[in-house]
Amino acid sequence: LEHLEGVLAGDLPSLMPICPPLSSPSTPPPSFTKSLCRESHWKCLLLSLLMYGCLGAVAWCHVTTVTRLTFSSAYQGNSLMYHDSPCSNGYVYIPLAFLLMLYAVYLVECWHCQARHELQHRVDVSSVRERVGRMQQATPCIWWKAISYHYVRRTRQVTRYRNGDAYTTTQVYHERVNTHVAEAEFDYARCGVRDVSKALVGLEGAPATRLRFTKCFSFASVEAENAYLCQRARFFAENEGLDDYMEAREGMHLKNVDFREFMVAFPDPARPPWYACSSAFWAAALLTLSWPLRVLAEYRTAYAHYHVEKLFGLEGPGSASSAGGGLSPSDELLPPLTHRLPRVNTVDSTELEWHIRSNQQLVPSYSEAVLMDLAGLGARCAGDLQKGTLPPPKGSGPTSCSPEVLTPPFLPHHSHPDVLRCACLCTTSCPSDSPG
Template structure:
C-alpha cells in the first residue's frame, strides 16, 4: 500500500512481488449515453435549444389552433393570436437564435484550439513522460503591503473635484525556489501501459501527474525537506505565499489531448460542414451528444514511485552542509521540533526564556563537552546567537516588540519598542 502524492489515500494499480513491478494495462472506455450527457452537458446550448423549441411550439400553436370568437353578433373560428400576439414568440425566437449561433461559434472555436494528434504520436508522448525525471518543486514568496495615496479626479453635477484615495499595494521582497532531492531513495515510473487507442475513431485523453512512496521513511524525508524549506523562508517578511507542484523534465506536458486514428480522415460528425449545418437547423446539441458518444475516453495518470532504493542510514543533503565541530548557538533544526507541541507554541508566541548572564557565559563551554540535545539547558540557547533571531509565525504590522539586555550582574533589562 502506498500513498498518492495528490493528497488522497488510494492504492496504486500495481503489484510488488520480489522487488518487481507489474503494471496493469489501461484501455480507452466507450462512454454510455448518460455518461456523455453528464460529462459534457453543453448546458448553454441545451437551454437555448429548449427555449427556441418552446417558441416554435408557441408559433405552431398560434397557427394550427382555432378558437370560436363572437363579434358583432357573428360567430366565427379564428386563431387565438390573430390580434398580433404571434409576434411575441417570434421576437423571442429571433433573439434566442442569435445567442444560439454565437454559442455555437464559441464551441467551434474551442474545439479548433484543442490539441489533436494521431495515435502513434500519443504513444510516443506517453513513452517520453514515463521516462522523464520528475521534479517536485516548492516556491515561497515573501511580501508585505505598503500604504500609498493617489490623487483621483471625480465629477459631480458637472463640477470636477480632486480627492486623495488611500490604497494598499503588495510588494514582493523575496522569492525562493526548491525541489525534492530523491537521489538517496530512488525513483521508478509505475504508470499503466496505455493500449487500444487504434480501436476507436477518436479518443479523448486527459493526463494527470502524481507521486507516491513505498513506505513511511521516504515520505517523512519528503515532508522534512518541504518543512525545512518553508521554515527557512518564513519570517523574512510579514506574509508568505507558498506554492508547490510537480513537473516532468524536458517534456511538453498537455493535460487534454484528442487522438484520431487518421487525422486527415476524421469522422463525418466532427467535420465543420456537419457542425454548421446542424447549428443552422437548431440541432447542434444532439450532434454534440452524438460526437461525445462516439468518442472514447481515458484518464491516464503518470505515477512516480519513490523509495525503492531507500536507505535509512543515508543523511539528508541539508544535514551534510551543516558545519561539524563547535555548534555556536546550539541550532536545533525546525523540523526536529515540529512534533513538540510546547516548543512549537513557544516559537509561535516568541516567549522563550532568556538565560541569565552566568548561564550564557557557560553555554559555549558546555558545547565542547556534550552535543546531546537532551541537555536541559539546550532549550535556552536558541535565542543566544544574535545572528539567528527567532521569529514568530506571520509577523503583523504595528506589532509591539520586546528587547532584552543581559547585564553583568546577571539581571535582565526589558525594553519595549514599537516597530512597523
C-alpha cells in the first residue's frame, strides 16, 4: 500500500500547543504483525477458539472408541466385551449445548462489533477531501459550561418480598438538582485565528483507508494563550460558589460542520473489495470465520489519523499591542518578535513569571554582589569599559570612581575593591535621572 503523506499548510512561528503534538496523517506499509497489534479482535478470537474446541470434542466422541466390559445375567453371569463411543451415555450433548450457547454469543458479538459499523460509513475519496476542506474553513468555537447543583435527600416507598410475603419499606436516596447552567465562548476577535491543519494526500493509492478525525487548538503568542486562560478563569470564577457543587465542562466544536470521528474511504464505494462487503462479512460469521476475515481486512486497510488544528494569535507576541492602537516609542526600537509584554499578560503565565523572577540581567543586590566571582566580574567590567560598551554618564568630564560615591546604604567602605570598582562602573552606565 502506498503511504499517506501530510504536508504542512505553511511555516508558523513557535507554537505553544495545549494538545498533543500533531502527527502526520501518513501510515507505514502495513504488516500482518502490526495489524494484529493494532486490532486483535480478541473477543471474536476467544469465542471462535471455544467453539472450535466444542467441535473438536464432538468429533472426538464420534471418532474415538473405547473397550467396555459388562456383566449381564442374560449371558449366565458371563462378561461381555465390546467397543463403543466414550460419549454413548449422553455425554455428547454437553459439548453440543456449549457449542450452541457460544454460537449465539458469537453472532451477537458480530452484530455489535466495530468492524461492521465502520462498513456502514463508506465514502469516496472526493467526499473525504470535501469534508476536510469544510473542517479547515470552519469557524472554531471553544466553549465552557458550568453547572451548579446540590443533592436533596428524598424518601420513597418500596415494596419488597421476603419468604413470599410482600411488605413496604421506606428507602432514603439522594437526588441531584441542577440550579444554574451557564455557557460561554472564547472571544478571539483581538488575537485572530487561522487553520494550520495538514493536507491529506495519497488516499487513491490504498484499496481502503480508515480515517480518524480529531480536533485541537494551539496558540502562536503568549497574549493569545493568556487571553484564553483569563477568560476561562473569569468564567468559572463567576459561576463558582452559586451552589454546593459545580460541574465544569469545556471543549471545541466546528460551526456548521457535522463532525464524524471515524470514516472508511474507498476509491469506488460502489465496488468495494470483497472483504469489505456486508454479504462477505455475514457469510464468514455464519461459518465461524469472522476473525480471519477481520484480520485480512485490517491487513489490507490503510490508516490515517487527521488532526484539525486551529491556531489562535496571528500577529506574534506583539499582537495585543498592535491591536491596542500602536506601539510605544521604546517598543518600536525592539526587534519585531521581542516587543515588551504587558505585566498583566504575564502574571498568569507560570513559565514567564519564572523567567522574570530569575532574570540575571538585573543589577545585583548587595548579597548577590558579595557572592559573585569578584575577580572575573571585575575583569569583565574593566574590559567592557575599555571597549566602550558601557555608555558614559551624563555630563562632561571623565568618570571617577571614589569610595565616597559608594557610602552606605549602598556598600560599606571595607568591601572588596573589585566590588567597589564593578559597582562604580555599573552606576556610570545609568543616567543620573533614572531610578536605580
